[in-house]
Amino acid sequence: MRSTPADSRQYRAQLRRALDNQFLRQTLAGFAARNRQQRAETFAGLDFAALAQEVARIKDDSLSRLPELYQQFKQAAEAGGAQVHLAADAAEANRIIADIAKKAGCQRLVKSKSMTSEEIFLNDYLEAQGLTVTETDLGEWIIQLRGEGPSHMIAPAIHLSRQEVAQLFSRVTGRELDPQNVEGLVEVARQELRQAFLSADMGISGGNFCLADSGAIGIVTNEGNARLVTTLPRVHVALVGLEKLVPDLGSALTILSLLVRNTGMGQPISGYVTWISGAVPCATGADGRKEMHVVFLDNGRLALSQDPVFKEALRCIRCGSCANVCPIYAKVGGHNYGHVYIGAIGLILTYFYHGRENARALVKNCLNCQACKAACPAGIDLPRLIKKTAGLVLAQEPRRPAKNRLLAAVLKNRRLFHFLLRRAYLTQKPLARGERLIRHLPFFFGREQGFRSLPVVARRPLRDRWPELARPEAKPHLRVALFGGCLVDFVYPEQAEALLRLLRGRGVRLDYPLEQTCCGLPALMMSEEETAREVAVQNLRALDPAEHDYVLTLCASCGSHLKENLPRLLEGAAGLAVQARQLAGKVIDFSSFMVDVLGVEPALGGSGAQAAYHAPCHLCRGLGVQRAPRELLRAAGYQYLPYAEEEVCCGFGGSYSLEFPELSAAILESKLDQVAATGAELLVTDCPGCVLQLRGGLDQRRSPIQVLHMAEAAAAALDKPRA
Amino acid sequence: MRLESLQDQFQQRIAVVGGRAQTVPDLEAALGYVVRLTQELGGRTLAAPGWGQAELERIQAVGQQAGLEVFSQGLRAQAKNIFCGFTPADWGVAQTGTLVIDSLNEDLRLATMLSEVHVAVLPAARLRPDLPSLQDELGGILQRPQAYLAMITGPSRTGDIELILTMGAHGPRQVHVLILEAAA
Ligand code: SF4
Ligand code: SF4
Secondary structure, three states: OOOOOOHHHHHHHHHHHHHHHHHHHHHHHHHHHHHHHHHHHHOOOHHHHHHHHHHHHEEEEEHOHHHHHHHHHOOOOOOOOOOEEEEOOOOHHHHHHHHHHOOOOOOEEEEOOHHHHHHHHHHHHHHHOOOOOEOOOEEEEHHHOOOOOOOOOOOOOOOOOHHHHHHHHHHHHHOOOOOOHHHHHHHHHHHHHHHHHHOEEEEEEEOOOOOEEEEEEEEEOOHHHHHHHHHHOEEEEEEEEEHHOOOOOOHHHHHHHHHHHOOOOOOOOOOEEEEEEEEEEEOOOOEEEOOOOOOOOOHHHHHHHOOOOHHHHHOOOOOOOOHHHHHHHHHHHHHOOEEEOOOOHHHHHHHHHHHHHHHHHHHHOOOOOHHHHHHHOOOOOHHHHHHHHHHHHHHOOOOOOOHHHHHHHHHHHHHHHHHHHHHHHHHHHHOOOOOOEEEOOOHHHHHHHHOEEOOOOOOOOHHHHHHOOOOOOOOEEEEEEOOOOHHHHHHHHHHHHHHHHOOOOEEEEEEOOOOOOOOHHHHHHOOOOOOOOHHHHHHHHHHHHHHOOEEOOOOHOOOOOOOOHHHHHHHOOOOOOHHHHHHHHEEHHHHHHHHHHHHOOOOOOOOOEEEEEOOHHHHHHHHOOOHHHHHHHHHHHOOEEEOOOOOOOOOOOOOOHHOOOHHHHHHHHHHHHHHHHHHHHHHHHOOHHHHHHHHHHHHHHHOEEEEEEHHHHHHHHHHHOOO | HHHHHHHHOOOOHHHOOOOEEEEEHHHHHHHHHHHHHEEEEEEEEEEOOOOOOOHHHHHHHHHOOOOOEHHHHHHHHOOOOOOEEEOOOOOOOOOOOOEEEEEEOOHHHHEEEEEEEEEEEHHHHHHEEEHHHHHHHHHHHHHHHOOEEEEEEOOOOOOOOOOOEOOOOOOOOOEEEEOOOOOO
């Protein structure tokens, strides 16, 4: 049995060890880069979102009638001579499989990959019963020999180097093996495992699909080991989760095409897809037939399929993408980013399948960068479910953590909140030594926070400056409300000033309703939904959507929160739900407003300076805005220098960077390395949170690269009219 | 889609995953190919299940003439001794370079799994653009009480060590598809 530290401090120590493992860092970085490129190639010209929606539809339909599909499957499979079992939990599934082996007199078992068997720790159980189990997927065999669990759903031994594999295989074979000869290592496995296949009397496989109308299971592999597992031994047991049921082959083929493309191995189909139904011919079986069993595992799935929120998690088709694209996974790997199931889906499923203790520290380890959500072929809103899971964990704590209670109390009271922010200026003043950044943080921050300098809270927030700044527009044709957000209002009011300069003379009446407060995202990120709801109501009161054509934000995070979360938070709230939707419909980010609404021409002027761009997660994925900022950069006369990981998170994640500073720092470091490699003098982005992180990191490096909010970058162009 | 373009596409796609496909005029040509290939690679046996009586007799005659041992059934007994699997294929999928083989016959399965090299013969008329266009046929096969349906795309491979794509993990190290031209 594995255990993942329930204590945050222990878990962080584990993460630090992973960050120090240079080989792991290198392999994972290479994996992430390759995966990004392959995804781009594989999905070029395909409408990924539409395909994912279709998969989601098929899965949702199937999940809504699991008992019915199960009965149908059972009937069809049994008509073909197979035996179908339903195990209520892990213990029962283990028992059923061991009993099958005993009854049939089987001793030597071969297995192909099955995450479900990992879930129930099947090998441990069978071995304790005196049975011999050999994993036959190369990666699974390697980790079995090492006594580990998989670190990735598709590539279980991705955390190991060829040197480590060569050492291991040398020990197994008693021969000295050359680590540089990977083909030779694969050959060793081929030879050794061929023996195991030929002498096995029982084969255990997983299954990717269970077709209700025919009682067939579908298995996807590259190596072909599942074909041998299901053919050579006289008994075959397929262990599958109930959520693998789909109505028919057509549904399965639709899912298959996306599953395989999405595994990131860059192929449109995997090597082998095998469909098996009934007791097929088998020369060594009784009556020349295979003894065939299908064991379905419930283990909470039926209940989960009826959960209004979490049923979505059962759509998962185990493609591994949510790990592949996750910036945290890319730094620490699966053994440190999951329990049995890893990656984003692992953070959720650990709670449901392996309990609160194993999920407790783990589930907090998410930046909410939305990369997993955008890559999930089943359209699962993973970051949202992660926060919801964290909420469940929190609700079961004997006491809510002090920082949660404090946040809730302060955020709900705007006056108190703003009073505290103003006070922060006075506290920080001596530390800043007259600068706008604090390089040496006071002791209570802890050393690990020192990876970035922190900004000084503005002497006068935007709300105090507003009366002098706002100038009436002669004949406004657009009424726009500015949603400031805490960072713009209290830390970076100059970003709003830049906006005002840019709007001058463009017929826009810009209001800044002073009763507005924090958007509420920080509360949601700490799973304080009630608080998020209360501030949402305050903001709706302050900002009547009917009075404005647009609600403009300079902060991508506030923007995507208002657009996506506000309606969800206030769903069903009398009177407010309508307003929340109206407001959400009017939210627009700065770049889109400039390019798509005002239609700025490439004549703003500009210096021709070389600028790299950082795409904020909540802009490029949260709001789906990708084109406008790059156009605006060019329109403002910059020479735009692209790089590969433009859309990868900067590691900020709000309070995440305080909870997991080492990871935040490591992710930031990769980002800044890439930016530096472009040779740009400027780094432009359109979210004040990203500005904070990027500027702080560059300052610690003493880098000359300047970070600007897109509004500042565009306004600077006004000062340098084009010749 | 025109037949030739399906053939072209199939050839391109299977090449991407490390397989090979080419057209042959008739079974005799296919036999010539498989015998040559087996000899070149130093193999001594041919496992040829799944053929009709007349075809099998030709395979045996040509194989034996070339000094190859030919098996067509009871392949379990030869499990360690199968060099080249020579089998018919039921369909080809152009979009992905995939072979679809109804493999209920256990010997057919073993020949395509245990061989070092798999050579499949695919009638050109059985090429289809994509998997969904085969949905009805395949769904029909799965409706039978027992079914073992194999979709095979290229040689057996793995990326499990440092993601380095390596051929011949468990199944055939090479897959050759001989497309029997329409007239045949
Ligand atoms: S949650 Fe989505 S992305 Fe993650 S493994 Fe499951 S299907 Fe793939
Ligand atoms: S939201 Fe980002 S950090 Fe969180 S699990 Fe998904 S990819 Fe990883």
